[in-house]
Amino acid sequence: MNIYVGNLPYSVVEEDLREIFEEYGEVSAVKIISDKLTGRSKGFGFVEMDDDEEAKKAIEELNNAELSGRNIKVNESRPRSNDSRGGGHRRSGGGGFNRRERY
Template sequence: MSIYIGNLSYDAVQEDLEEVFREYGTVKRTQIPVDRETGRSRGFGFVEMSSDEEEERAIEALNGAEWMGRQLRVNKAKPRENNRSRQGYSGRGGGGGRY
């Protein structure tokens, strides 16, 4: 399981997240998704720690905390929904004519 961090500063990078979460345990992985077109952070990220106890400590300490000028939302990440299960999905990629 991993931790979801919402309302991140657009200036935050993965190393920043790792440094903050390292105070609560061993960080196994960090990720800040970026917009495909602009390369800019999407304003949220994920952190995976080595144990559930470490994750709980980090969530408790950082949820609602101000960091880089923003109030963080920190909680357990929910499993990603399968986009193909959305109503109206035709099974076609819409690749814009690229074959």
């Protein structure tokens, strides 16, 4: 099961997250999402656990748990829909790119 973990303190690294979830069972993968330009954590990540029962127990017990002063959000990850970020290639209105200014 793929698990979403949000509201992470920026100081948390993947090994920290792995250790937390391994208390509930075997963890097959951990990924904290980082900004491409700065490399800084975006404050969320994903944990993959093969055993669904262990994963559900981890979700139940870790959701809203405090981690370094922040209450983390933990739930089953849902696949992103095609229009979760604005629907892809839709265009609407100006934007001003390559627009000539007239004085």
